[in-house]
Amino acid sequence: xxxxxxxxxxxxxxxxxxxxxxxxxxxxxxxxxxxxxxxxxxxxxxxxxxxxxxxxxxxxxxxxxxxxxxxxxxxxxxxxxxxxxxxxxxxxxxxxxxxxxxxxxxxxxxxxxxxxxxxxxxxxxxxxxxxxxxxxxxxxxxxxxxxxxxxxxxxxxxxxxxxxxxxxxxxxxxxxxxxxxxxxxxxxxxxxxxxxxxxxxxxxxxxxxxxxxxxxxxxxxxxxxxxxxxxxxxxxxxxxxxxxxxxxxxxxxxxxxxxxxxxxxxxxxxxxxxxxxxxxxxxxxxxxxxxxxxxxxxxxxxxxxxxxxxxxxxxxxxxxxxxxxxxxxxxxxxxxxxxxxxxxxxxxxxxxxxxxxxxxxxxxxxxxxxxxxxxxxxxxxxxxxxxxxxxxxxxxxxxxxxxxxxxxxxxxxxxxxxxxxxxxxxxxxxxxxxxxxxxxxxxxxxxxxxxxxxxxxxxxxxxxxxxxxxxxxxxxxxxxxxxxxxxxxxxxxxxxxxxxxxxxxxxxxxxxxxxxxxxxxxxxxxxxxxxxxxxxxxxxxxxxxxxxxxxxxxxxxxxxxxxxxxxxxxxxxxxxxxxxxxxxxxxxxxxxxxxxx
Amino acid sequence: xxxxxxxxxxxxxxxxxxxxxxxxxxxxxxxxxxxxxxxxxxxxxxxxxxxxxxxxxxxxxxxxxxxxxxxxxxxxxxxxxxxxxxxxxxxxxxxxxxxxxxxxxxxxxxxxxxxxxxxxxxxxxxxxxxxxxxxxxxxxxxxxxxxxxxxxxxxxxxxxxxxxxxxxxxxxxxxxxxxxxxxxxxxxxxxxxxxxxxxxxxxxxxxxxxxxxxxxxxxxxxxxxxxxxxxxxxxxxxxxxxxxxxxxxxxxxx
Numbered sequence: 001x002x003x004x005x006x007x008x009x010x011x012x013x014x015x016x017x018x019x020x021x022x023x024x025x026x027x028x029x030x031x032x033x034x035x036x037x038x039x040x041x042x043x044x045x046x047x048x049x050x051x052x053x054x055x056x057x058x059x060x061x062x063x064x065x066x067x068x069x070x071x072x073x074x075x076x077x078x079x080x081x082x083x084x085x086x087x088x089x090x091x092x093x094x095x096x097x098x099x100x101x102x103x104x105x106x107x108x109x110x111x112x113x114x115x116x117x118x119x120x121x122x123x124x125x126x127x128x129x130x131x132x133x134x135x136x137x138x139x140x141x142x143x144x145x146x147x148x149x150x151x152x153x154x155x156x157x158x159x160x161x162x163x164x165x166x167x168x169x170x171x172x173x174x175x176x177x178x179x180x181x182x183x184x185x186x187x188x189x190x191x192x193x194x195x196x197x198x199x200x201x202x203x204x205x206x207x208x209x210x211x212x213x214x215x216x217x218x219x220x221x222x223x224x225x226x227x228x229x230x231x232x233x234x235x236x237x238x239x240x241x242x243x244x245x246x247x248x249x250x251x252x253x254x255x256x257x258x259x260x261x262x263x264x265x266x267x268x269x270x271x272x273x274x275x276x277x278x279x280x281x282x283x284x285x286x287x288x289x290x291x292x293x294x295x296x297x298x299x300x301x302x303x304x305x306x307x308x309x310x311x312x313x314x315x316x317x318x319x320x321x322x323x324x325x326x327x328x329x330x331x332x333x334x335x336x337x338x339x340x341x342x343x344x345x346x347x348x349x350x351x352x353x354x355x356x357x358x359x360x361x362x363x364x365x366x367x368x369x370x371x372x373x374x375x376x377x378x379x380x381x382x383x384x385x386x387x388x389x390x391x392x393x394x395x396x397x398x399x400x401x402x403x404x405x406x407x408x409x410x411x412x413x414x415x416x417x418x419x420x421x422x423x424x425x426x427x428x429x430x431x432x433x434x435x436x437x438x439x440x441x442x443x444x445x446x447x448x449x450x451x452x453x454x455x456x457x458x459x460x461x462x463x464x465x466x467x468x469x470x471x472x473x474x475x476x477x478x479x480x481x482x483x484x485x486x487x488x489x490x491x492x493x494x495x496x497x498x499x500x501x502x503x504x505x506x507x508x509x510x511x512x513x514x515x516x517x518x519x520x521x522x523x524x525x526x527x528x529x530x531x532x533x534x535x536x537x538x539x540x541x542x543x544x545x546x547x548x549x550x551x552x553x554x555x556x557x558x559x560x561x562x563x564x565x566x567x568x569x570x571x572x573x574x575x576x577x578x579x580x581x582x583x584x585x586x587x588x589x590x591x592x593x594x595x596x597x
Numbered sequence: 598x599x600x601x602x603x604x605x606x607x608x609x610x611x612x613x614x615x616x617x618x619x620x621x622x623x624x625x626x627x628x629x630x631x632x633x634x635x636x637x638x639x640x641x642x643x644x645x646x647x648x649x650x651x652x653x654x655x656x657x658x659x660x661x662x663x664x665x666x667x668x669x670x671x672x673x674x675x676x677x678x679x680x681x682x683x684x685x686x687x688x689x690x691x692x693x694x695x696x697x698x699x700x701x702x703x704x705x706x707x708x709x710x711x712x713x714x715x716x717x718x719x720x721x722x723x724x725x726x727x728x729x730x731x732x733x734x735x736x737x738x739x740x741x742x743x744x745x746x747x748x749x750x751x752x753x754x755x756x757x758x759x760x761x762x763x764x765x766x767x768x769x770x771x772x773x774x775x776x777x778x779x780x781x782x783x784x785x786x787x788x789x790x791x792x793x794x795x796x797x798x799x800x801x802x803x804x805x806x807x808x809x810x811x812x813x814x815x816x817x818x819x820x821x822x823x824x825x826x827x828x829x830x831x832x833x834x835x836x837x838x839x840x841x842x843x844x845x846x847x848x849x850x851x
Contacts, residue, residue: 039651039657039659040711042657042658043657043658043659045657047652047656048656048657094731097731097732097733100733100734101723101727101733101734102721103720103721103784103786105741105744105748106733106741107738108736108737108741111735112733112735113732113733137748138745140749143656143751148721152720152721154715154720155720155722186700215651215652215653215657216650216653217651342656349655349673350628350630350675464641465640509644510645511644511645513608513611513645514610515608515609515610515700516647516700517647518647518648519639519644519645
């Protein structure tokens, strides 16, 4: 066992983690900040974000942070905490400008300002028409953010522990964060990172589902670890299905395609979104569009009888609809090549389709966790629904639930979230570390992790982890996906409990070694996925209403009387307990209304 | 169809030296990606097989490996590109990228690669105060376009580890690091171009490039790597400012 001492340890090296590290180091002169990640930083999932980062810069037309805030609240189906939304929308503007100052190569307007485009749910609040709020760098905005932040971290000489997989959160006897335990993947050795503050920024857990846009690495390690340490998870039932994943693979096809004029068509060639969202059509928020696609498929209007629809961005189609709408814009092949180069590449590589000539086959894909580790607007982790915090513990980015996205996240707001709240987490952790002392470590800090790793390394059952993972993913897709019923969720919970039992009692692995043992690491990740899946299903069963991404066929209406509250789930003696006592913050004064797009 | 895999294996905990191992997969479809098939081998036949991967669609750069003798991302190679049309079977040979120490199976030590990356000042430098109005530093679309290609790099190492000059001399900074330097040298907002050009003019810098051209076809992001290296060579000779002006009049790299 190796022990390291730091003031602040950041877990995860995506956008939120790197932004937090940058700010932590700048706000803690002479302090020691480490970033610990199971990947190399440039391989974090932020790098796959495509379309843009939302900020009311108003570079091309009138826009205001208040409009951004309202769209976020409405898009979130009124579950968003409005104090957090205010911070998001206000700070987005300075945060994006700051990224530009850090060197981020945004696309530019002719006057040299940052280019912006339309995205789902972002509107001019007076006309209700789409507004250009998404700041972008081609269709690889996340890639540019990730690279820029990593570059700045190198410039600022931040210490990185690449390919160290964090497996436990250490807490002192008086309940403060005291560091983390990680395995050095290359050697199989355990390391203790003893610190005053810990910032969790490990991203999402789309790998709970069988069709997902998420990387293989997105396995819910962060939430699972804190859950096992007795801490709550918030609003886990809200998981976004992005309407346009490449059919069969789930690879994301950015909303920017529709932002540039692309339309969704069914097997009759109908632009069906006109029926579901008459004003904003294909640029309605993601929950609305995902449900619309499912309803089209259910009604037998999938293409060639298969479960997908077409996303058509061919100039011929787009220009016809623009002309019909009296819009003077026109696109050509060059526009698509310039603004959506990666999308062209994905479509050609994986579907053999050239989007300049042919429509893209798409279906909803598991995409983004609205829920996660509960935090307040200072990125401090909550210990319970009453708002008590865990001293020294912070979270930001997709892993955190602050909650700005509420029941459904607007496109571009994930990048905004991780920049704004990553920055806050870094600052606040630095402030805390300036006055805090190093808490004592528990007596055997690596004991629990070592025991589980030894068990996995020597298990001699009959079930391979891959079998369990596939059954979990299919079960969650079937029963805890876009549409849900009590019956289906109960079925899923039963299956998950069986799978957890098999994971505990009947697992077998091939690799008994230490060096880069991905067999053991994947099994560990499966354990996290199973825990997260169970909390998701249990939280979904209890929420007897339909709100945002959570659509209950047996409770089709939103129920503000009973459910204008957050779900807090904790694990007590192996059982999930739910608490619905935390009300939604309505401090901006946006009262729940019917959502019409 | 059937897929016959020949995979280069090496686990220093148990093997004295590397060896080839064969695997056979049934029911392989032309649209399957090599990464999916490696997963099938690992998940169904041999859990000890070790390789890196993450995003699985060509953006994170984790799964660069040598497939049938060429550097590629396993997640971006479809069986159809390796098999003859209508073939009943396909043979796929997989080995780690060359020129970096092998840690286990298809996993190499990336540290020497990232050390070269860090050596070229791969970060934005501008010591002027930001604009007083609190807004962005302005840059025209044309200025932005001249370094667009080199912003696509995902640091997968496919280019550097396909380069015979790098194989011959691991202290050569390599194509990927030069592309990263290029990204800043040609950014109109950056102020450290001359320092980077000094670094790249050193003996293990850009002149080790013999224009063999392996790097460009190896790049999974279709960056014109050899061209970027050539532009850096010219910038050393002409100065960054003049070279940037010349690129501007040529209308960028696309």
